[in-house]
Amino acid sequence: xxxxxxxxxxxCVLLIGNEILSGRTQDANLNFLATRLGKAGIPLREARxxxxxxxxxxxTVNELxxxxxxIFTTGGIGPTxxxxxxxxxxxxxxVPLERNPEAMRILEEHYKAMGxxxxxxxARMANIPQGGKLxxxxxxxxxxxxxxxxxxxxxxxxxxxxxxxxxxxxxxGGPPVIMHTVTCDIREGDLAADxxxxxxxxxxxxxxxxxxxxxxxxxTQLICKGSDxxxxxxxxxxxxEMVKRLGNLLDVA
Amino acid sequence: xxxxxxxxxxxCVLLIGNEILSGRTQDANLNFLATRLGKAGIPLREARxxxxxxxxxxxTVNELxxxxxxIFTTGGIGPTxxxxxxxxxxxxxxVPLERNPEAMRILEEHYKAMGxxxxxxxARMANIPQGGKLxxxxxxxxxxxxxxxxxxxxxxxxxxxxxxxxxxxxxxGGPPVIMHTVTCDIREGDLAADxxxxxxxxxxxxxxxxxxxxxxxxxTQLICKGSDxxxxxxxxxxxxEMVKRLGNLLDVA
Numbered sequence: 241x242x243x244x245x246x247x248x249x250x251x252c253v254l255l256i257g258n259e260i261l262s263g264r265t266q267d268a269n270l271n272f273l274a275t276r277l278g279k280a281g282i283p284l285r286e287a288r289x290x291x292x293x294x295x296x297x298x299x300t301v302n303e304l305x306x307x308x309x310x311i312f313t314t315g316g317i318g319p320t321x322x323x324x325x326x327x328x329x330x331x332x333x334x335v336p337l338e339r340n341p342e343a344m345r346i347l348e349e350h351y352k353a354m355g356x357x358x359x360x361x362x363a364r365m366a367n368i369p370q371g372g373k374l375x376x377x378x379x380x381x382x383x384x385x386x387x388x389x390x391x392x393x394x395x396x397x398x399x400x401x402x403x404x405x406x407x408x409x410x411x412x413g414g415p416p417v418i419m420h421t422v423t424c425d426i427r428e429g430d431l432a433a434d435x436x437x438x439x440x441x442x443x444x445x446x447x448x449x450x451x452x453x454x455x456x457x458x459x460t461q462l463i464c465k466g467s468d469x470x471x472x473x474x475x476x477x478x479x480x481e482m483v484k485r486l487g488n489l490l491d492v493a
Numbered sequence: 494x495x496x497x498x499x500x501x502x503x504x505c506v507l508l509i510g511n512e513i514l515s516g517r518t519q520d521a522n523l524n525f526l527a528t529r530l531g532k533a534g535i536p537l538r539e540a541r542x543x544x545x546x547x548x549x550x551x552x553t554v555n556e557l558x559x560x561x562x563x564i565f566t567t568g569g570i571g572p573t574x575x576x577x578x579x580x581x582x583x584x585x586x587x588v589p590l591e592r593n594p595e596a597m598r599i600l601e602e603h604y605k606a607m608g609x610x611x612x613x614x615x616a617r618m619a620n621i622p623q624g625g626k627l628x629x630x631x632x633x634x635x636x637x638x639x640x641x642x643x644x645x646x647x648x649x650x651x652x653x654x655x656x657x658x659x660x661x662x663x664x665x666g667g668p669p670v671i672m673h674t675v676t677c678d679i680r681e682g683d684l685a686a687d688x689x690x691x692x693x694x695x696x697x698x699x700x701x702x703x704x705x706x707x708x709x710x711x712x713t714q715l716i717c718k719g720s721d722x723x724x725x726x727x728x729x730x731x732x733x734e735m736v737k738r739l740g741n742l743l744d745v746a
Contacts, residue, residue, distance in 0.1 A: 258699055258701055258718070259701060259703055259716065260523070260524075260527070260540075261527055261536070261537045261538065261539070261540065262527060262528075262531055262536070262537070262670065262672065262716075262718060263524055263525075263526075263527035263528030263529075263530075263531055263537075264672065264674070264703075264716060265524075265703070266524045267520070267523065267524070270513070270520065270542070271513075271516055271518075271519045271520070272516075273516075274513070274514055274515060274516035275515075275516030276516075277516075278515055278516055283514070283515070284514045284515070284516075285514065285544060286514070286541065286542065286543055286544075287513075287514065287541065287542040288539065288540065288541050288542075289523070289539065289540040289541075290539055291538060291539075292699075292701070318681050318702070318704065319681050319682045319685045320681050320684075320685045320688055320689070320702040321685065321688065321689035321692050321700075321702075322692075322700070322701045322702060323702075351682075356682075356683075359682060359683075359685075359686075360686070361681070361682050361683075361685030361686055362682040362685075364685075395703075396704055396705060398706065417515065419515065419517065421517070428571050428572050428573050428614075429572045429604075429609075429612060429614050429615040430609075430612075430614075431573075432572045432573045432574065432612075432614030432615075432617075433612075433613070433614055435573055435574065436573070436574035439574050439575075446511055446545075447574075447575070448511055448512060448545070448573075448575045449571070449573040449574075449575060450512055450517075450518070450648075451571065451649055452649060453651065463512065463515075463517060465511070465515060
């Protein structure tokens with residue numbers, strides 16, 4: 241595990257893919273990354289979904305990388321013509337895209353074991369921007385890569401998750417973001433004033449209110465969140481007291 | 494239904510909410526909006542998820558509104574202290590936030606029927622930027638609003654969807670985006686060269702390849718997409734021929 245930092249580094253996720261923007265695919269990567277990053281003390285501050293358009297990918301990567309400590313991209317690193325992420329990242333960093341010998345060795349070994357050749361399409365998955373470090377892929381072998389503060393991951397959730405789980409312990413994180421969730425049957429309009437009073441007392445804690453439906457009935461979830469664990473706990477206890485005063489506590493998590 | 498335009502207007506979705514960035518909530522709004530907008534001929538070109546931070550909301554709205562024909566925001570228009578979208582939109586447009594009399598009338602009628610008062614917290618939901626037009630909410634009554642090319646919707650999916658379904662027929666759309674999906678058992682690396690040849694023949698059609706798992710087996714989905722229905726069909730037929738030549742067609746949708 242990399243050393244803990246005293247402050248929380250920040251992260252941005254960039255989902256690259258027409259399939260999410262067209263509605264064909266319900267994204268599953270953002271929630272996975274958001275949850276893991278929060279627990280590792282690297283809170284996700286922004287996410288974007290952009291299409292497979294080279295100028296858009298290049299400009300977005302270059303806009304985001306000075307703004308956040310870590311940028312994670314997903315999508316566009318397979319063998320087909322629409323997989324253009326690696327070449328766009330190379331252009332964003334102003335370095336050549338090179339056929340990486342170690343990546344080629346990994347692909348050759350993998351496809352040999354499957355009784356297939358690494359044809360030209362598959363060899364594209366070994367094209368890595370100069371200076372990029374490979375990220376191990378325990379599922380389908382074709383590696384992701386890291387250059388600067390940008391981590392390039394595939395779009396298929398099962399593969400992305402496996403690479404990310406090997407990557408995460410190597411990243412420096414801050415104190416974990418702690419979350420207390422209090423669910424109640426009180427309507428937001430009936431608790432807003434009391435909740436705001438608590439929020440004003442704990443400026444370092446993010447206190448949110450989220451109405452929703454459970455078992456066919458409206459309910460409200462109140463979340464206290466922050467990396468000061470002690471303050472999150474105190475604010476959470478005040479929220480529980482408030483809920484008991486105004487209505488019914490359904491559960492605490 | 495608003496008149497059809499000959500070109501496709503473009504859309505951007507802005508999801509405002511800490512709960513998606515923290516991983517607490519799996520977003521359900523983006524996929525709904527992407528699908529409906531595509532069918533209405535208003536392709537979604539970008540989506541962003543940003544936190545409940547006033548400067549971020551204001552700057553992002555002002556960055557996006559000249560770039561796209563329509564901006565749809567979700568989240569942050571309820572009665573609690575963390576609902577700050579309306580005041581941020583007012584600041585982005587440089588207009589005052591006003592208590593809208595029609596919105597107040599709607600809220601008073603609704604809460605009277607429920608046997609409750611419109612307290613100060615609930616009355617915040619009637620605060621609309623000057624010049625904003627109300628968007629009817631058939632579920633929980635508190636309206637969304639439209640100002641300029643920005644459409645402000647709530648974050649609760651059920652309510653957002655109901656408002657959007659009333660709104661969509663009033664928006665001018667272009668020809669619908671047509672999608673043909675061909676699913677096969679061929680690995681991407683074995684079809685990449687042939688697929689690229691088809692993609693090069695149809696530059697106006699977006700042809701994508703998406704590997705995934707179905708019934709425990711790897712499969713590949715090939716999508717042809719565009720608003721030229723005739724060309725999408727011809728490209729789709731070529732993809733089907735290719736699949737039959739290289740492996741097995743699993744299904745066409």
